[in-house]
Amino acid sequence: xxxxxxxxxxxxxxxxxxxxxxxxxxxxxxxxxxxxxxxxxxxxxxxxxxxxxxxxxxxxxxxxxxxxxxxxxxxxxxxxxxxxxxxxxxxxxxxxxxxxxxxxxxxxxxxxxxxxxxxxxxxxxxxxxxxxxxxxxxxxxxxxxxxxxxxxxxxxxxxxxxxxxxxxxxxxxxxxxxxxxxxxxxxxxxxxxxxxxxxxxxxxxxxxxxxxxxxxxxxxxxxxxxxxxxxxxxxxxxxxxxxxxxxxxxxxxxxxxxxx
Amino acid sequence: xxxxxxxxxxxxxxxxxxxxxxxxxxxxxxxxxxxxxxxxxxxxxxxxxxxxxxxxxxxxxxxxxxxxxxxxxxxxxxxxxxxxxxxxxxxxxxxxxxxxxxxxxxxxxxxxxxxxxxxxxxxxxxxxxxxxxxxxxxxxxxxxxxxxxxxxxxxxxxxxxxxxxxxxxxxxxxxxxxxxxxxxxxxxxxxxxxxxxxxxxxxxxxxxxxxxxxxxxxxxxxxxxxxxxxxxxxxxxxxxxxxxxxxxxxxxxxxxxxxx
Numbered sequence: 135x136x137x138x139x140x141x142x143x144x145x146x147x148x149x150x151x152x153x154x155x156x157x158x159x160x161x162x163x164x165x166x167x168x169x170x171x172x173x174x175x176x177x178x179x180x181x182x183x184x185x186x187x188x189x190x191x192x193x194x195x196x197x198x199x200x201x202x203x204x205x206x207x208x209x210x211x212x213x214x215x216x217x218x219x220x221x222x223x224x225x226x227x228x229x230x231x232x233x234x235x236x237x238x239x240x241x242x243x244x245x246x247x248x249x250x251x252x253x254x255x256x257x258x259x260x261x262x263x264x265x266x267x268x269x270x271x272x273x274x275x276x277x278x279x280x281x282x283x284x285x286x287x288x289x290x291x292x293x294x295x296x297x298x299x300x301x302x303x304x305x306x307x308x309x310x311x312x313x314x315x316x317x318x319x320x321x322x323x324x325x326x327x328x329x330x331x332x333x334x335x336x337x338x339x340x341x342x343x344x345x346x347x348x349x350x351x352x353x354x355x356x357x358x359x360x361x362x363x364x365x366x367x368x369x370x371x372x373x374x375x376x377x378x379x380x381x382x383x384x385x386x387x388x389x390x391x392x393x394x
Numbered sequence: 395x396x397x398x399x400x401x402x403x404x405x406x407x408x409x410x411x412x413x414x415x416x417x418x419x420x421x422x423x424x425x426x427x428x429x430x431x432x433x434x435x436x437x438x439x440x441x442x443x444x445x446x447x448x449x450x451x452x453x454x455x456x457x458x459x460x461x462x463x464x465x466x467x468x469x470x471x472x473x474x475x476x477x478x479x480x481x482x483x484x485x486x487x488x489x490x491x492x493x494x495x496x497x498x499x500x501x502x503x504x505x506x507x508x509x510x511x512x513x514x515x516x517x518x519x520x521x522x523x524x525x526x527x528x529x530x531x532x533x534x535x536x537x538x539x540x541x542x543x544x545x546x547x548x549x550x551x552x553x554x555x556x557x558x559x560x561x562x563x564x565x566x567x568x569x570x571x572x573x574x575x576x577x578x579x580x581x582x583x584x585x586x587x588x589x590x591x592x593x594x595x596x597x598x599x600x601x602x603x604x605x606x607x608x609x610x611x612x613x614x615x616x617x618x619x620x621x622x623x624x625x626x627x628x629x630x631x632x633x634x635x636x637x638x639x640x641x642x643x644x645x646x647x648x649x650x651x652x653x654x
Contacts, residue, residue, distance in 0.1 A: 144608075202618065225618050245590055246608050251597065257589050285586060294580045297622050298573035302587045303594040304609030305639045306566035311603035311646060313558035320554045326545060327562045328599050329517050330505055334563040335595030337511065339588050343571035348404075348506050349564030358462065358485050362557045371642060378635050379565045385631075386571060 135276060136192065139163045139180070140208055141199035142170040144247035145222050147177075149199060152255035152280040154178040161193045186211040193217060195276075197241065202226050209234045218269065224296030227289045228263050239264040239273050242292055243281075246303050255280055261287040261295060312372060344386060351383035395536060396452065399423045399440070400468055401459035402430040404507035405482050407437075409459060412515040412540040414438040421453045446471040453477060455536075457501065462486050469494045478529065484556030487549045488523050499524040499533050502552055503541075506563050515540055521547040521555060572632060604646060611643035 135158045139150045142165040154160055160180035165171035168184035175182035181190070189212065196212050198205055198221040205221050212219055213234035220239040221231060231238035240263040247253065260277045262284065264270030270286065277284040287295065310331055314324040337346045350358035359380055366373045395418045399410045402425040414420055420440035425431035428444035435442035441450070449472065456472050458465055458481040465481050472479055473494035480499040481491060491498035500523040507513065520537045522544065524530030530546065537544040547555065570591055574584040597606045610618035619640055626633045 202615075225621065244586060246593055246597065246606075248597065248606055248608075253593065259586050259589060261586075283586075283589065285582075287582070291580050291582060293621070293625065294576055295582065295586065297625055298576040298587060299590055300609050300611075300622065300636070301569045301576070302573035303590050304607070304611065304643070305569050305635075306591075307594055307598065307603050307607055308611075308639055308643050308646070309561045309565050309569075310598050311607070312642070313562035314603060316554055316558045316561070320551050322547070322551060322555065324598075324602060326504060326519050326521075326543075326555065327558060329519060329543065330559055330563050331566075331595050331598060333506055333513065334567055335592050337506070337508065338567065338570050338584075338591060342584060343567050343574060346506075346508055347564070347567055347571070348508075349560050351560075351564065351568075355462075361485065361553070362560065365553065365557055371638070371645075375565075375638050375642065376560070378631075378638060379568055382572070382631060382635065383564070383568050386568070 135159070136161050136194045138189070138193040138196050139174070139178075139199065140196055140212070141165065142167070142174045143199065144249055145243060146197070146199035147174055147249050148247045148253060148255065148258075149197065149222065149241075149243065149280075150174060150178045150180075152258075155255075156279040158276075158279070161190050162188075164189070189215060191215045191217070195220060197222060198231075206230055206233075218272070220273065224261075224292055224299065227293075228265065229289070232265055236265055237269065239269050240289075240292065241273060241277070242287070242295070244295055244299060246299075256282050259283040259285060261285045261292055263288055263292065312375075344390065347383060347387070349383070351380040352387050354384060354387070395419070396421050396454045398449070398453040398456050399434070399438075399459065400456055400472070401425065402427070402434045403459065404509055405503060406457075406459035407434055407509050408507045408513060408515065409457065409482065409501075409503065409540075410434055410438045410440075412518075415515075416539040418536075418539070421450050422448075424449070449475060451475045451477070455480060457482065466490055466493075478532070480533065484521075484552055484559065487553075488525065489549070492525055496525055497529065499529050500549075500552065501533060501537070502547070502555070504555055504559060506559075516542050519543040519545060521545045521552055523548055523552065572635075604650065607643060607647070609643070611640040612647050614644060614647070 137153050137158050138161045139146050160178040162181045163171045163175040164183050171182035195218040198208050202223050209231050218237045220241045222241050224242050242261040244259040258281050260281045262273045264273050397413050397418050398421045399406050420438040422441045423431045423435040424443050431442035455478040458468050462483050469491050478497045480501045484502050502521040504519040518541050520541045522533045524533050
């Protein structure tokens with residue numbers, strides 16, 4: 135398939151590479167910053183453009199992978215070419231494309247990407263939505279050429295996935311940083327925590343989080359929790375976080391106990 | 395070395411196995427529950443006992459791996475044998491052993507253990523403290539027979555590590571459960587999030603958390619954050635968590651920007 139990539143950020147970069155590696159042709163890469171477009175275009179053998187007036191209409195699909203609030207303007211500009219348009223956003227409704235074209239879909243990768251880090255794209259969950267069965271079938275076929283984890287997800291579910299990803303990825307990463315900060319205050323290095331962080335994520339690859347919860351809150355160990363709050367006494371923001379998350383763990387545990 | 399294990403929980407189980415695999419002899423395993431003691435003793439070729447009066451004094455070291463509030467009573471009972479005593483607790487001071495014997499140390503594994511899950515013990519950080527240089531040197535030598543990650547950590551630092559582990563392990567696992575709950579409410583499976591969770595932990599194996607933070611808060615994307623809070627409107631507890639953690643990310647980001 136001939137594919138045009140609109141955007142040059144983390145998602146655009148990894149998705150363009152995955153398409154290219156699967157044998158698809160990348161026609162053009164667009165970015166308002168020509169240097170960014172050129173860098174990605176070079177890697178995937180495409181033409182770089184910084185002006186949507188220079189779009190090559192001889193393509194099979196436009197993949198819009200730009201900031202959420204820029205999707206509408208780009209979709210409006212691309213719709214004149216009467217080609218399939220998909221976006222890659224978790225938080226954006228399919229309707230935002232359908233306002234401009236009936237040939238629309240969503241190709242949302244449920245993963246955290248960094249340009250500097252390689253990723254095995256075949257394990258990335260791809261969450262698809264299509265305007266009609268035919269488009270959905272076409273997107274599925276395409277998706278399976280780059281990933282083994284393909285899901286059909288409607289716009290409401292996709293927004294929930296996007297929210298859940300904040301809890302499963304963005305917030306844990308922030309808490310890793312809190313732990314790093316606590317260690318640094320006492321002349322210890324973040325590296326000491328790396329095996330623990332990795333094992334915590336590996337545990338839930340086979341089990342559910344509730345089954346592997348450890349720590350003072352799940353034991354309802356008030357002595358340790360009070361000692362920890364005392365240690366955070368000059369960091370009230372962290373005290374609040376400690377209290378709220380511990381209460382959540384205790385509540386989960388009580389619910390499980392009450393239910394069986 | 396001849397080693398006696400006091401306890402039969404997660405830490406005792408994995409540590410006893412690690413010592414055994416490294417060629418040390420496990421003399422006895424004690425648990426107030428004889429069946430628990432027997433199960434672990436069987437795996438490591440030791441004698442099971444449920445009464446501290448039946449301790450075999452022909453051992454090189456007692457490893458106390460019991461609930462924090464039981465350490466003192468056990469240490470008092472073992473001190474009569476005049477052998478090296480260590481505990482494995484992150485939250486307990488070395489002084490709690492020194493009250494009963496001068497031959498005391500700490501052997502704290504900074505990892506989350508489940509009995510049902512194998513772990514590569516050589517990657518487990520072992521945080522050591524000894525009452526004096528000679529004991530510390532002895533513990534170090536022993537530690538390197540089972541792990542490549544050996545640290546010397548005093549009691550104050552160890553308590554910080556224990557607190558940091560709550561932020562780096564217990565709280566992220568709770569948040570994985572929140573994400574699972576959100577998906578379940580909309581007929582989606584936790585498995586969709588597993589690659590994201592694993593990649594989030596893998597990212598910080600080489601980089602620092604602040605360098606790989608993603609999501610709406612670090613972009614200060616108020617529109618998405620407000621939409622997320624709206625989606626959580628019938629779950630005020632989760633709204634509070636969302637707000638606090640997002641504020642933390644925004645604050646971190648502002649501090650970084652202000653500093654450079």
